Amino acid sequence: MKSLIETIVEPLVDHPAEIVVTEREEENKIVYHLEVHENDVGKVIGKNGRIAKSIRTVVYAAGMKSNKKIYLDIM
Template identity: 40%
Template sequence: MKDLIEYIAKSLVEHPEEVQVRQNGNGSRVRIELNVSKDDMGRVIGKGGKVANSIRILLRVAAEREGKQATLDVMEP
């Protein structure tokens, strides 16, 4: 799941070298933290949060395939 989020984020941003993804949690619950450069926050969040919500949906589907629940937090730089 971490690799999926990292791939998506790096595809969206202008500074892919600054993308950092951390996966926390154990068992059936996973929390993914996404850090991008301040300049790229708008690209990852999108207008009205549409891009971030789309990424969350993809993450949720990937997590369900593994029998887990996952959340995505886009962290401020």
């Protein structure tokens, strides 16, 4: 899942080397934290959060196979 998130975000940002995805797993959910360069945050979130919502939709759909709920936080 980490590689999927990195693959989606990499073309959107100017500093792809600074993409950091961390994973925290709990008993009924998995939380992914996405960190990008401070100048790229707006590009990842998009106008009115549209890009962030699209990224989350793809990640949630890919995580449907697992029995745990998937969350994506953009830092």
